[in-house]
Amino acid sequence: MNGQAHWDEEMTVLGPGISEAVRWAGLAVTEAAGMHLTDTSGRRIADLMGAAGVNLLGHSHPAYVEALTRQIGSWMIGAHASDARLEMTRLLRHLLPAHLDRVQLYSSGSEAVESAIRLAKSATGRFEILSFWQSFHGRTLGSLAHTSGARTGLGPTAPGSISAPYANCSRCPLRLTSPACEFACVDLARDILREQSTGSIAAILVEPVQGRAGNVVPPTGYLRALRRLADEHGALLIADESMTGMGRTGTILASDQPDVLPDVVVLGKGLGNGYPVSAICAPTNLMQRGPFGAPSASSSSYGGFPLACRAVAVVAQTVHRQQLADRAGEVGARTLTRLRQDLAGLALVSSVHGVGMAIGIGLNVTGKEQLREVFQQLVAAGVLVMTGGHTLRLYPPLTADETELTAAVDTLVSVLQRYKAPT
Known part of the structure; x- marks a missing residue:
């Protein structure tokens, strides 16, 4: 069966919950390696x-x-103690910052964000959450309130949801320039809290690098400024590292920076390398507080199942043994430099940015249809990317052979250099 016929038959049954870029690609995959x-x-x-x-x-x-094959053959169902879970806890303890000494497993990033919000409310006795423009934290009720562009037509958001500009310096909403601005966006967030908060801030929820917005990297010191803002209000700092965690940005956690120490970290996506597992990581004293710390109050139907734990254990072990965080930083920096050099001066390209193996290529396109044209020309040439806004987003595996990655970048550059919009 050809790819289009395959898609057409699937779409007679499936709902619309397939990402736009996946639909644009229209691929029917038979196998994958590397x-x-x-x-x-x-x-x-x-x-x-x-x-x-x-x-x-x-x-x-x-x-x-x-x-995972070995685990499937031995035991899959139940959250009892297991060799897989014990190995996972030992490996995560080694990888994560020492203060994040407790881990609770869930099935999706949205579920983990919801849990982090519940933990913040439980630990502080407050209910307001500050998040940021262009963020993506999920599509369940609580996380949806903090996800830009996904709420239209769905009625009121969860009470206590407050939003402020993110430090997107290439498109600063205050039309200022870093570092001369001295984090004016954080000062604005401080003003917003003064005007809109009821004095009940439980947490500041932030992506250390904004993923769906195009892999937007804030300036050095931004997370530290948010840490101070959280401390001023007695609030927790939640780093949503579903996209960035486990080494993608060149360090195990993108938020592991001097004087930041997030109170709660959300992990997902790469945590299970395709197995649907997520986690929140927090200090013992926070996990044990209030209703969150009661038996079953923070549980998940599949949290701690042995197959999920085995997936996390393999990822953690491989990241550690192969020093994949360091490799992501080094290979990603070379890739970013190459893209900036080869795409400089193109009318189609507005910016090239990113960190580690999370790279964004901003495009000067007139709308979604033109973005789709560029995307599909890349697919036709043999390169599949992600999109977000008017940005092409690149997420190579941390293990990618650099020669193969260079060849893919060569193809991508060639397509963008010769692209002409259809007349």
């Missing part, structure tokens, strides 16, 4: 989409396949 997919026509495609950052170790990583 950073490449093979479709039903036998075409080999460089996967820089990586399911929006999920593909941390690469497709069909041998150690991952072996470990």
Whole structure:
């Protein structure tokens, strides 16, 4: 069956919950290995989409396949103590900052964000959450209130939801320039809280790098300024690292910076390398407070199942043994430099930015249809990327062979250099 016929038959049953970029690509995949997919026509495609950052170790990583296959053959169902969970806890303890000494597992990023919000409310006795423009934290009720552009037509958001501009310096809403602005956006957030808060701020919820907005990297010191703002209000700082955690940005956590120490960290996406598992990480004294710390109050139906734990254990072990965070920083920096050099001066390209293996290429396009044209020309040339706003987003696996990655970047650059909008 060809790819289009395959899609057409699936769409007679499936609902609309498939990402726009995946629909645009229209791929029917038969197998995958490393950073490449093979479709039903036998075409080999460089996967820089990586399911929006999920593909941390690469497709069909041998150690991952072996470990999950072995676990499926022994025990899958139930959250009792297991070798898989014990190994996972030991490995995460080694990787994570010492103060984040407790981990609670969930099934999705949205679920983990909801849990982090509940934890903040439980620990502080307050209910307001400050988040930021262009953020993406999920589509369940609580997380949706803090996800830009996803609330239209759905009625009121959860009470206590407050929003302020993010430090997107390339498109500063205050029309200022960093570092001369001295984090005027944080000062504005402080003013917004003074005017809109009822004095009941439980947490500041932030992505250390905004993913869906195009892999927007804030200036150095921004998270530290938010840490101070949270402390001024006796609030927690929640770092949503679903996109960035486990090494993608060049460090295990993008928020692991001097004088930041987030109170709660959300992990997801790459945490399970494709197995649906997420987590919140927090200090013991926070996890045990209030209703959140009561038996079953923070549980999840599948949290702690052995297959999920085995997936996390393999990811953590591989990231540690192969020093993949360091590699992401080094290879990502070379890739970013190359893209900036080769795309400089193109009318189509407005910016090239990112950190580690999370890269964004901003496009000067007139709308979604033109973005789709560029995207589909890349797919036709054998390169699959992610989109977000008017940005192409690149998420190679941290294990990507650099020669193969360079070849994919060569193709991407060639397509963008010769692109002409249809007349």
